[in-house]
Amino acid sequence: MARSRAVSSEKKPWRAICEAFEAEEVEYVFGIPGNPIALYNDLYDFPDIKAVLVRMETSAVFMAMAYARVTGKVGVLHASPGPGMANLVPGLLEAFYGCSPIIAICSARSRQHAGMGGFQDTPSLELADPVTKWAERIELPARTTWTMERAFELAQTGKPGPVYVEVPVDIAATSAEIPTYRRPLVELRSAGDPVLVERAASLLGSASRPVIFAGGGVVLSCAEQELLTLAEGLDAPVVTTPSGRGSISEEHRLSFGLVGLYRTESSARPLDEADAVLFVGTRLEEFQTGLGRYLPAKAKLIRVDVDAFEIARNIHPDVAIVGDAKLVLRQLAAAVSPVSGRPWTTDLVAFKHEFEERVELECAPDGEDIKTKQIVHALNHVFDEGFILVNENGGQDLWSYYCPYLKVTEHRGCVAPAEQTVMGLGVAGAIGAKLGRPDTHVVCVTGDGAFQMYMKEIPTAVQYRAPVLWIVCNNASLHWTKWIGRATGEKYLAVDFEAQPDFVAIARASGAYAESLGTASDLLEALGRAKRELEDGHPVVLDCSIDTWDYPKGFVDFHRDMWGLALPEGAGATSVGG
Numbered sequence: 001m002a003r004s005r006a007v008s009s010e011k012k013p014w015r016a017i018c019e020a021f022e023a024e025e026v027e028y029v030f031g032i033p034g035n036p037i038a039l040y041n042d043l044y045d046f047p048d049i050k051a052v053l054v055r056m057e058t059s060a061v062f063m064a065m066a067y068a069r070v071t072g073k074v075g076v077l078h079a080s081p082g083p084g085m086a087n088l089v090p091g092l093l094e095a096f097y098g099c100s101p102i103i104a105i106c107s108a109r110s111r112q113h114a115g116m117g118g119f120q121d122t123p124s125l126e127l128a129d130p131v132t133k134w135a136e137r138i139e140l141p142a143r144t145t146w147t148m149e150r151a152f153e154l155a156q157t158g159k160p161g162p163v164y165v166e167v168p169v170d171i172a173a174t175s176a177e178i179p180t181y182r183r184p185l186v187e188l189r190s191a192g193d194p195v196l197v198e199r200a201a202s203l204l205g206s207a208s209r210p211v212i213f214a215g216g217g218v219v220l221s222c223a224e225q226e227l228l229t230l231a232e233g234l235d236a237p238v239v240t241t242p243s244g245r246g247s248i249s250e251e252h253r254l255s256f257g258l259v260g261l262y263r264t265e266s267s268a269r270p271l272d273e274a275d276a277v278l279f280v281g282t283r284l285e286e287f288q289t290g291l292g293r294y295l296p297a298k299a300k301l302i303r304v305d306v307d308a309f310e311i312a313r314n315i316h317p318d319v320a321i322v323g324d325a326k327l328v329l330r331q332l333a334a335a336v337s338p339v340s341g342r343p344w345t346t347d348l349v350a351f352k353h354e355f356e357e358r359v360e361l362e363c364a365p366d367g368e369d370i371k372t373k374q375i376v377h378a379l380n381h382v383f384d385e386g387f388i389l390v391n392e393n394g395g396q397d398l399w400s401y402y403c404p405y406l407k408v409t410e411h412r413g414c415v416a417p418a419e420q421t422v423m424g425l426g427v428a429g430a431i432g433a434k435l436g437r438p439d440t441h442v443v444c445v446t447g448d449g450a451f452q453m454y455m456k457e458i459p460t461a462v463q464y465r466a467p468v469l470w471i472v473c474n475n476a477s478l479h480w481t482k483w484i485g486r487a488t489g490e491k492y493l494a495v496d497f498e499a500q501p502d503f504v505a506i507a508r509a510s511g512a513y514a515e516s517l518g519t520a521s522d523l524l525e526a527l528g529r530a531k532r533e534l535e536d537g538h539p540v541v542l543d544c545s546i547d548t549w550d551y552p553k554g555f556v557d558f559h560r561d562m563w564g565l566a567l568p569e570g571a572g573a574t575s576v577g578g
Contacts, residue, residue, distance in 0.1 A: 008177040013144040013167055017105065018042045020148035020181040021049050026076050028052050028067065028435055030060035034080025038107035038172060052435070052464055054428070055456040057084050061091025061162075062425045062454075063432030064102045066415045070388055071436040072222060074155050075102040081109060082122045090422050092131040092162050098243065098418030099220060101160040103151050104128070108137070110170040124166055133161030137168065141176035153184035159307040160220055189221075192304070192323035192331055200278070200302045200319040201335035207276035207300065209344050210236040213259065215288075216243025217281015217306060217325045219412060224248065226329035227280070233333050235342040236278075237270040239263075241288045242391065242401055242416035244281070250407035253349055257403035260288040261558040264402055266352040268294075268554075273344075276300045278332075281325045284314050285419040290562050304328045356404045363405065365520035369547040372399040372473050374520050376406040376445060382527040386410040387441035390430040393421040394447030395480030395551070396473035402552050410440060427454035427470065434466040441534060442468045448497065449478045455506060461539040462511035469530050469540045475548040476500045483551065487565040507541035514541040 017039065021029070030052045033040045043051055054060045057079045064075025079085050085106045095102055109121045128135040134154045138147050144167075151163045192200075204210050212234075218227050224247045231238050231248070237256045238248050248255045257267035271277070274296045281304065282288060289295055292315065303310075303317040304325060311320045321328055363377035376399050379387070386409045391400055400406050401416075408414045415433055417425050430444040451472045461468055482495040507514035513533040517526045530540045549567075559565040 008142075008179045010175050011178050012175050013138060013141050013172050013178065014039050014042045016144040016178045016181065017148060017167070018046050018049070020145065020152070021076065022046050023181045023183055024074065024152055026074070028432075029076050029078055030054055030063045030067075030432065031078035032057055032060070032080065032084060033078070034084060034107060038080070038167070038169070039078055039105070052460070054460055056454075057087035058091045058424070059428035059454060059457050059460070061088055061095060061102065061104065062428040063435075065091070065095050065098065065100045065425065066390060066429030066432035067436040068101050069219070069415045070412050070433045072412070073436075074152060075100070075432065077102065077104050079104065079106050081107055081124065085122060085124050086127060089127055089131060091425075092128065092164070094418055094420045094422040094425055095162040096131045096133070097420050099160045099216065100162060101155040101220075102162045103155055103165065104132075104162060105165045105167070107172060108166045108168045111139075111168050112170055125164075128164035131162070132164045135164040135166075137166040138171055141171055141174050142178055145179045145181050149182060149184045153186055156186045157188045189324040189327050190306070190322070191327040192321040194331075196319055196321045197328065197331045197335055200321060201332055203300050203302060203319060204234060204276055204278065204332070205336050209270075209274050210234055210276040210278065211270050211274040212236055212238045213240075213271070213277055213279045213282065214238055214244040214247050215241045215280060215282025218244055218247040221281065221306070221325035223281075223326035223329050224411065226326050226333060228252075230329050230333040230336070233336055233338045235339045235345045237345060237348055239267045239271055241282050242414070243418065245389075245408045245414035245416065246410065246412045249409045250403050251409050254345070256348070256352060258401055260290055260294050261554060262287070262398075262401040263294065263554045264355070264404070264552070266355045266404065269351065270348050272296060274299045276302070278302045278304070279315075279317070280304045280329065281306070283310055283419070286562070287419060289314070290558060293561055359404050365523050367519060367521040370517060370520045370523060370544060371547045371550050372396045372544075373402075373405050373550065373552075374523060375471060375473070375544055375546075376400045378523050378527055379443060380407050382524065382531055383441050383443070386413065387443050388413050388415065388433050388437060390415040390426040390433055390442060390444040391417060392423065392426040392444070392446040392450045393417050394423070394450055394473070394478070395483055396475060396546055396548070397445045397447045397450070398480075398555060399552060400445040402554065405552075423450040424454035427451055428457045430468040430470065431457060431461050431464070431466045434461070434468045435464065441531070443471065444468060445471045446473065447479065448472055448474045448476060448500070448503070451503065452497075452501065455503070458507055458510040458512050458539060458541070465537055467534045467537050467539050469534055469542065472503055472541060472543045473546050474500075474503070474543055475546055477548075479548060483567070484559070484565060487559065487567050503541055503543040512539040512541055514543065517542055517544045
C-alpha cells in the first residue's frame with residue numbers, strides 16, 4: 001500500500017526546503033549567500049542547521065564531500081546564480097566521479113525573463129547536468145517537496161552521487177499549498193544473484209592465494225564489518241584504493257596497503273601472486289590498476305558493483321555480481337568455508353612486518369633536510385590514537401597515500417580525491433571533515449600548489465572552530481609536473497613559484513597557529529606542539545621545507561611502466577617501497 005501524503009500547508013519553496021533539511025537532520029549548509037531571501041532568511045528559524053560561510057563556492061562542494069565521507073550523511077551546499085553556481089562545477093565534477101552523496105541547491109533567474117539579458121542569467125542546468133546524478137529545476141512551488149525527497153533519495157541510493165536543485169526566483173517568491181516533507185526510502189539495497197554468489201564463493205574457496213581489492217564502494221555501503229568478516233574467514237589479504245582506505249584498519253594483520261600508483265612492496269606482492277581477486281566497489285581506474293598492468297594476468301577475477309555499467313568497463317571478470325557491497329560481502333562470507341592459518345598469508349604477514357621495520361629505519365629523523373616520508377610517518381607516532389587523513393594529490397603530498405609510511409587506522413578515516421584529483425579538495429575539505437567529526441583529529445597533507453589555491457579557507461576554519469592541521473610540503477613548485485619535465489629533458493616552464501607567499505604569516509594573520517619546519521630533528525616536537533594547539537581549538541599550518549627529489553618507488557615505477565618516463569641515473573633518491 002502506498003504511503004499517504006501528509007496535509008499540505010501554504011508556504012514558499014525556501015521554507016519547504018528548510019523543512020526538508022530539518023527532517024533529514026542536516027547539520028550544515030556550506031556556501032555563500034546571494035540575496036538573503038533565497039534560503040538564508042528562512043534558515044534563521046532552523047537553529048539546528050548551521051550556515052557555514054566559505055570564501056569561495058568550490059570550497060563548499062569540497063567541504064560537503066568530506067563531511068559526507070566521514071559521517072555517512074548527505075552533504076548540503078548552496079551557491080548564488082551565475083558565477084557562484086559556475087564555481088561549483090569543478091567540485092561537482094570530483095563529486096560525480098567520487099560517487100559523493102551531496103546536494104547543491106541554488107537560486108536562478110526568473111523564468112519570465114530567461115534569455116532576455118537578465119542579471120546572472122546562466123545555463124545552470126546545462127552546466128550541472130554532465131557532472132551530477134540528477135539536475136532538476138523546481139518549476140511549480142507545489143513540486144518543491146517532491147523534488148527534495150527525490151534529491152535526498154537519489155544522492156544516497158544505488159551508486160551515490162551529487163544532485164543539483166535549482167529554484168527560480170519567481171517560483172521562490174510564490175506562496176502555495178506545498179505538501180509536508182516525507183523522508184524518502186533510502187535503505188534500498190540489492191543482494192547478489194544467489195547463483196553467481198555461489199559461483200564466486202566456490203572460486204574463492206578453491207583458490208590458494210585469494211586477495212580482496214576494496215574500493216570506495218565498501219565505505220559508501222557501510223560494509224566495513226562485512227569486509228572484515230569475509231577477509232578473516234578466507235584468511236585473505238586486503239588491498240584498497242585510496243577511497244577504500246578506512247574500510248579496514250591498516251594495523252590489521254590482513255591489511256596490506258594501497259594499489260596501483262600507490263603500491264609498495266607490502267601491497268604489490270599479494271596482488272602480484274594472487275590466483276583469485278575479488279574486486280568490491282571500485283571503478284578500477286588508471287591510478288588504481290595501471291590500466292590493467294598491475295593486475296595478475298592469470299588470476300580468476302570476481303567483480304562486485306552496485307552499478308551494472310561498471311562491471312565489464314575495463315576488465316572481463318570470471319564472475320560478475322551486481323549488488324550492494326554490504327549485502328554481497330555478507331552473502332559471500334556465509335557461503336565460503338572458513339580457512340584457518342593459510343600458509344601463503346602467514347608468509348605475507350611476516351614479509352609485511354619485515355618491510356615495515358625497513359620503513360621505520362628509513363623514516364627515522366636524522367637531523368638533515370626533512371623528507372616528506374619522515375613527516376607522514378611521524379604522524380602515526382604523534383597521533384597514536386588515530387586521526388582522519390585528508391589527501392591532496394601532488395608530487396610530494398602523495399607520500400601520504402603510501403602505507404606503511406602512513407597508516408589509516410580510524411573508521412572512515414580517509415578523505416581522498418577521486419580520479420579527477422582536483423587540487424584543493426583536501427585543503428578545503430578538511431574543514432568539512434572536522435565539522436562532521438569534531439571529536440577526531442583531522443590532518444591534511446598538501447603541497448604548496450594546492451594549498452595556495454585554497455588557503456583562503458583558513459579563516460573559515462577559525463570562524464567555525466574547526467581545528468585542522470595542514471601540513472604543507474613546500475618545495476615552491478608544482479613538483480609532479482616538474483618531475484615529468486625532468487624525465488623528459490628538464491624543460492621546466494611555469495612550474496616554479498619564484499614569488500612564494502609566507503604561509504606562516506598568512507596563517508597567523510588569519511587567526512591560526514603556524515610555524516615553519518626545516519629539519520627532521522625538529523619534526524616530532526613540532527608535531528607535538530601542533531597537536532596541543534589543535535586540542536586547544538586552534539587550526540594549525542605547519543610549513544615544511546622539504547627535500548624535493550625523494551619520491552616513492554611506486555610513483556617512479558608507475559611513471560616508467562605507464563608513461564615511459566624515468567629520471568636520469570642518480571637524479572633522485574627513492575624509497576624502499578615499490
